[in-house]
Amino acid sequence: MLVSTFTLGELYLGIEILLVREINRSMECTPVPGSPDYIRGMLNIRGRVITLFDLRRRLGWSDKHDATTNKRKQYNVIMKTRSEVIQINRQIGEARCPWQDPVGLVVDQLGDVLEISDDNIQPPPANLRGIAAQFVRGVVEFDRSLLVILDVAKVLGVDAKAA
Numbered sequence: 001m002l003v004s005t006f007t008l009g010e011l012y013l014g015i016e017i018l019l020v021r022e023i024n025r026s027m028e029c030t031p032v033p034g035s036p037d038y039i040r041g042m043l044n045i046r047g048r049v050i051t052l053f054d055l056r057r058r059l060g061w062s063d064k065h066d067a068t069t070n071k072r073k074q075y076n077v078i079m080k081t082r083s084e085v086i087q088i089n090r091q092i093g094e095a096r097c098p099w100q101d102p103v104g105l106v107v108d109q110l111g112d113v114l115e116i117s118d119d120n121i122q123p124p125p126a127n128l129r130g131i132a133a134q135f136v137r138g139v140v141e142f143d144r145s146l147l148v149i150l151d152v153a154k155v156l157g158v159d160a161k162a163a
Helices: 063-069 082-088 090-096 152-156
Strands: 002-008 011-016 020-025 039-045 048-054 075-079 103-107 109-115 136-141 146-150
Touching: 002 075, 002 103, 002 146, 011 109, 048 075, 082 090, 103 152
Parallel strands: 011 146, 048 103
Antiparallel strands: 002 011, 002 109, 020 075, 039 048, 075 103, 136 146
């Protein structure tokens, strides 16, 4: 499996690349009054309206974490929709991509694209810091670091079974 990696603070995270449409620099978005605090707003990219999730807030990080990122460049990881993923791989689209509408995640730094064997993905440790285990699909150990692979459906609050 190919994984697109990025960082959020000191946390090294990854998303299956098949789910990623594009990555661009963070830009101004339109706030949505009454939405949860982890919805940064709506963004129009080439005529597509995208709901932008603030990944820091979605993971429950405090405002102290946010203060350091306001000075840095951030990036939007724009996700493919279910129908786009199903056109490429029906099994992955049905199992791991239940969202129908265009969405994006705001991250701090971009990383590399890594090829990871499914055999190397381990269940998340019970004491994983900085992120709720419910949002983690698995972890991969590297020399001195841990790559946390996100379960994007759970981060977005979409139930795969309902789709």
